[in-house]
Amino acid sequence: GFNNGIVGLPNVGKSTLFNALTQTAAAQAANYPFCTIEPNTGRVAVPDQRLDVLAKAGKSQKIVPTSLEFVDIAGLVRGASKGEGLGNQFLANIREVDAIIHVLRCFEDDDVTHVEGGVDPVRDADIIETELMLSDLESLERRMAGWEKRARGGDRDSKASLELAAPLVEALRAGKPARTAVQPGQEEAVARLQLLTTKPVLYVCNVDEESAATGNAHSEAVRKKAAAEGAGVVVVSAAIEAEVSQLPEGERAEFLEGLGLADSGLDRVIKAGYDLLGLRTYFTVGPKETRAWTITAGTKAPQAAAVIHNDFERGFIACETVAYDDYVTHGGEAGAREQGRLRIEGKEYVVQDGDVLLFRFNV
Numbered sequence: 001g002f003n004n005g006i007v008g009l010p011n012v013g014k015s016t017l018f019n020a021l022t023q024t025a026a027a028q029a030a031n032y033p034f035c036t037i038e039p040n041t042g043r044v045a046v047p048d049q050r051l052d053v054l055a056k057a058g059k060s061q062k063i064v065p066t067s068l069e070f071v072d073i074a075g076l077v078r079g080a081s082k083g084e085g086l087g088n089q090f091l092a093n094i095r096e097v098d099a100i101i102h103v104l105r106c107f108e109d110d111d112v113t114h115v116e117g118g119v120d121p122v123r124d125a126d127i128i129e130t131e132l133m134l135s136d137l138e139s140l141e142r143r144m145a146g147w148e149k150r151a152r153g154g155d156r157d158s159k160a161s162l163e164l165a166a167p168l169v170e171a172l173r174a175g176k177p178a179r180t181a182v183q184p185g186q187e188e189a190v191a192r193l194q195l196l197t198t199k200p201v202l203y204v205c206n207v208d209e210e211s212a213a214t215g216n217a218h219s220e221a222v223r224k225k226a227a228a229e230g231a232g233v234v235v236v237s238a239a240i241e242a243e244v245s246q247l248p249e250g251e252r253a254e255f256l257e258g259l260g261l262a263d264s265g266l267d268r269v270i271k272a273g274y275d276l277l278g279l280r281t282y283f284t285v286g287p288k289e290t291r292a293w294t295i296t297a298g299t300k301a302p303q304a305a306a307v308i309h310n311d312f313e314r315g316f317i318a319c320e321t322v323a324y325d326d327y328v329t330h331g332g333e334a335g336a337r338e339q340g341r342l343r344i345e346g347k348e349y350v351v352q353d354g355d356v357l358l359f360r361f362n363v
């Protein structure tokens with residue numbers, strides 16, 4: 001599955017957020033650094049209001065949302081790339097994730113120790129980013145030495161790798177993340193280098209409860225930084241989200257409303273994490289269930305079918321497609337068909353977000 005790694009300095013609220021996300025008390029939030037050493041992985045349902053609407057129109061018995069994985073990667077500190085605080089192990093854990101959710105402490109609380117002395121989320125973000133850049137620089141320089149040797153011996157792959165890596169190393173040496181030097185079309189080749197600073201980043205500002213609806217000066221500073229980098233930002237109060245996650249489903253909306261919050265911060269984190277990975281959703285609707293399925297942007301119909309079952313790709317013949325809006329406007333499949341809004345698409349069809357699909361295949 002696709003996953004987001006939750007990173008940040010100690011005591012910024014990573015575990016609190018992770019626990020709220022996965023609604024487990026298992027990964028214990030504790031007021032001291034290095035409390036979580038093994039990465040914790042949780043699978044989270046992706047909220048999607050379209051599911052309820054489709055299930056009603058399709059008279060389905062149940063709803064099955066799609067899901068996303070989150071990994072709690074604790075313990076990053078200044079000096080991690082030099083092995084501080086088990087740093088190398090944590091950096092290796094980040095290598096495994098598809099995208100980075102960077103939690104920043106934007107709440108003041110004298111009872112919660114700050115490892116850097118005071119609340120300054122932009123400085124904190126720079127500390128972590130620096131560790132990731134140092135780690136990338138070290139790993140690239142090490143590999144480049146080998147490529148140079150083999151390139152001199154006439155090895156073409158090594159020469160190509162050198163050409164790919166040269167601008168990335170240059171950026172890193174200038175104190176910029178490698179992602180700033182990736183040229184269009186190089187994305188896949190660069191991804192194979194498994195660098196940390198080419199992964200997409202979302203900043204999550206963990207603000208005090210009073211600032212959950214509005215944000216505060218700290219989260220504003222992060223917004224400015226993120227805007228300059230083209231990165232995303234979500235403002236949440238992990239403490240509120242922890243409370244919400246303990247409430248029965250039916251009481252959550254009212255609780256949030258009482259705090260002046262329109263929606264759950266967790267929902268916003270999950271959705272932003274989904275977008276960060278370039279993921280899209282299509283639906284299948286039947287009397288038994290309405291279900292959401294995850295694909296990456298640009299996926300064609302046979303590969304989209306394979307998400308349901310591997311055999312569906314091999315036996316793929318065609319698919320019937322209705323866009324979400326058409327499905328809802330015309331009251332379901334039959335209505336959409338009558339109005340000519342149901343299309344038959346073949347092997348080359350690029351599935352769109354919100355498509356309601358019915359696959360035809362040979363078994």
Ligand code: GDP
Nearest residue numbers: 010011012013014015016029030031109238239
């Ligand atoms: P981690 O080390 O980043 O995983 O941080 P934790 O989630 O363990 O949180 C560290 C401490 O900060 C715990 O005592 C939490 O209860 C506290 N904490 C987390 N989020 C908030 C928040 O939004 N407000 C306040 N006041 N405390 C928080």
